[in-house]
Amino acid sequence: MYKDGVLMPRQGQGSLLTGVQPFPLTALRHPAVTTLLEDHRALLADLLDGLGSPLHVVLPEVFEENVAGLRQAFIESGADVDILFAKKANKADCYVSSAAALGAGIDVASSAELVKALAGGVPGHRIGISGPEKDDTLHALAVQHNCLVAIDSISELRRLAATARLADRRVRVLLRSRTSGQPGSRFGMAAAERDAAVGLCMELAGHVRFQGFSFHLNGYSPGERAMAANEMIEHCLDARRRGARSAELVDIGGGLPMRYVEPGLWDEFLRQNEPAHYHGTKASRGFSFYPYGGHSPAEAARMIMSHPVDGDESLSAKAARNGIRFLVEPGRSLLDQAGFTVYRVQQVEDRRDTDGYAIVTVAGNSLSLSEPWFNTDYLPDPLLISAEPAADEVFPACVAGSTCLENDMVTWRKIGFPRPVRPGDHLVYFNTAGYHMDFLESRFHDTALPLKAVIRLGDGGASPRWRLDGI
Ligand SMILES: Cc1ncc(COP(=O)(O)O)c(C=O)c1O
Numbered sequence: 001m002y003k004d005g006v007l008m009p010r011q012g013q014g015s016l017l018t019g020v021q022p023f024p025l026t027a028l029r030h031p032a033v034t035t036l037l038e039d040h041r042a043l044l045a046d047l048l049d050g051l052g053s054p055l056h057v058v059l060p061e062v063f064e065e066n067v068a069g070l071r072q073a074f075i076e077s078g079a080d081v082d083i084l085f086a087k088k089a090n091k092a093d094c095y096v097s098s099a100a101a102l103g104a105g106i107d108v109a110s111s112a113e114l115v116k117a118l119a120g121g122v123p124g125h126r127i128g129i130s131g132p133e134k135d136d137t138l139h140a141l142a143v144q145h146n147c148l149v150a151i152d153s154i155s156e157l158r159r160l161a162a163t164a165r166l167a168d169r170r171v172r173v174l175l176r177s178r179t180s181g182q183p184g185s186r187f188g189m190a191a192a193e194r195d196a197a198v199g200l201c202m203e204l205a206g207h208v209r210f211q212g213f214s215f216h217l218n219g220y221s222p223g224e225r226a227m228a229a230n231e232m233i234e235h236c237l238d239a240r241r242r243g244a245r246s247a248e249l250v251d252i253g254g255g256l257p258m259r260y261v262e263p264g265l266w267d268e269f270l271r272q273n274e275p276a277h278y279h280g281t282k283a284s285r286g287f288s289f290y291p292y293g294g295h296s297p298a299e300a301a302r303m304i305m306s307h308p309v310d311g312d313e314s315l316s317a318k319a320a321r322n323g324i325r326f327l328v329e330p331g332r333s334l335l336d337q338a339g340f341t342v343y344r345v346q347q348v349e350d351r352r353d354t355d356g357y358a359i360v361t362v363a364g365n366s367l368s369l370s371e372p373w374f375n376t377d378y379l380p381d382p383l384l385i386s387a388e389p390a391a392d393e394v395f396p397a398c399v400a401g402s403t404c405l406e407n408d409m410v411t412w413r414k415i416g417f418p419r420p421v422r423p424g425d426h427l428v429y430f431n432t433a434g435y436h437m438d439f440l441e442s443r444f445h446d447t448a449l450p451l452k453a454v455i456r457l458g459d460g461g462a463s464p465r466w467r468l469d470g471i
Pocket residue numbers: 086089107130131216253254255256329330331332333
């Protein structure tokens with residue numbers, strides 16, 4: 001039962017029920033992932049043995065395919081769009097190298113991310129810097145490397161201009177504006193400050209090259225993103241009327257949705273979902289989920305650009321008519337299917353007779369498989385890899401991390417495994433590259449951070465090649 005998109009307990013449901021049949025929420029799989037799991041299982045087992053559990057497998061070829069697919073979707077929509085990969089979604093270096101090789105840019109939000117983008121071969125002019133109220137070190141690097149800086153306030157603009165003056169350079173800026181749909185956001189400038197910032201950019205033109213506007217928008221609605229982009233086009237046109245002729249760029253941010261499971265299955269999941277399907281009482285206090293069965297990134301790109309913004313005129317048509325170019329900063333969606341995570345099962349506590357389900361404890365913790373969506377669970381079913389044959393009955397179990405925290409649950413939801421889970425088995429979590437791998441990773445208990453193995457399948461029947469990321 002849902003209220004405002006949040007799973008709520010049913011009336012009078014104090015404690016959780018036992019014996020509930022788990023719902024199979026099968027994860028979508030890229031053919032490269034299927035090939036690895038079906039034809040190269042021994043390699044994956046060796047890597048897990050040698051490199052430790054959990055192991056993140058990262059697949060730059062899939063990332064490269066995603067960049068090409070998204071570019072194509074934007075080209076077909078008639079819009080002029082440059083892609084900057086939002087690096088925060090995964091710390092692996094391999095994606096930066098892939099972006100550099102494809103001539104794509106990178107969106108960074110810290111000096112460390114900027115340095116990694118440059119070291120990975122991305123030229124400064126293809127790097128965008130977002131993040132609120134950036135510090136002077138990041139400003140200085142941005143000025144030095146000709147990066148595009150999204151400015152959050154008048155005071156940040158003054159600081160950046162002073163840094164550029166000192167370096168005797170001109171820095172490229174966007175002004176981050178609040179949208180009328182989310183006026184209470186802590187990011188960006190409200191109307192009066194934005195107007196003053198445009199004026200200040202013109203005053204400081206010797207050191208500031210004002211290029212346009214960006215915005216922050218929570219959520220995954222293509223229509224809302226299109227309407228926010230339209231507001232930024234209007235701000236560009238206003239700025240031009242005031243004499244700022246170089247206002248020609250609108251950064252539509254990230255937030256393209258991606259699809260982990262088939263939409264029909266997702267709808268069915270939402271219909272039947274209830275707190276009794278989860279371990280403990282956490283779900284009964286209300287869970288909220290990422291929309292795992294949403295649009296694909298390419299679909300969303302087309303929907304944004306074809307959205308009518310002025311009468312019948314689409315966003316892309318209005319932009320083209322006014323000489324506006326776009327930037328987009330996808331993080332999660334460019335990592336769609338570009339990695340997965342494998343845990344080794346450490347112990348299984350069979351509570352089927354008392355509680356109706358087992359607790360599978362894996363080597364590693366839930367911070368290595370996080371959903372950056374507060375109060376939630378990573379929902380798609382993991383795949384059990386085991387030497388046992390399939391059984392007649394499903395084996396219901398939730399999955400716990402091996403820390404001493406009660407809440408360290410990798411999967412709160414009871415999964416219907418096709419056979420009993422045993423110590424030494426492997427659990428594969430699909431599609432984990434977008435934020436799930438390292439967003440919250442922790443060295444709690446003095447454990448090492450999980451490693452990332454980069455695997456390339458290459459063309460034809462050659463054996464996959466692997467290496468550690470960052471080496
Ligand atoms: C400024 C900015 N750009 C891009 C992104 C990436 O968003 P997503 O991973 O949803 O595409 C974010 C997310 O926090 C962001 O704040």
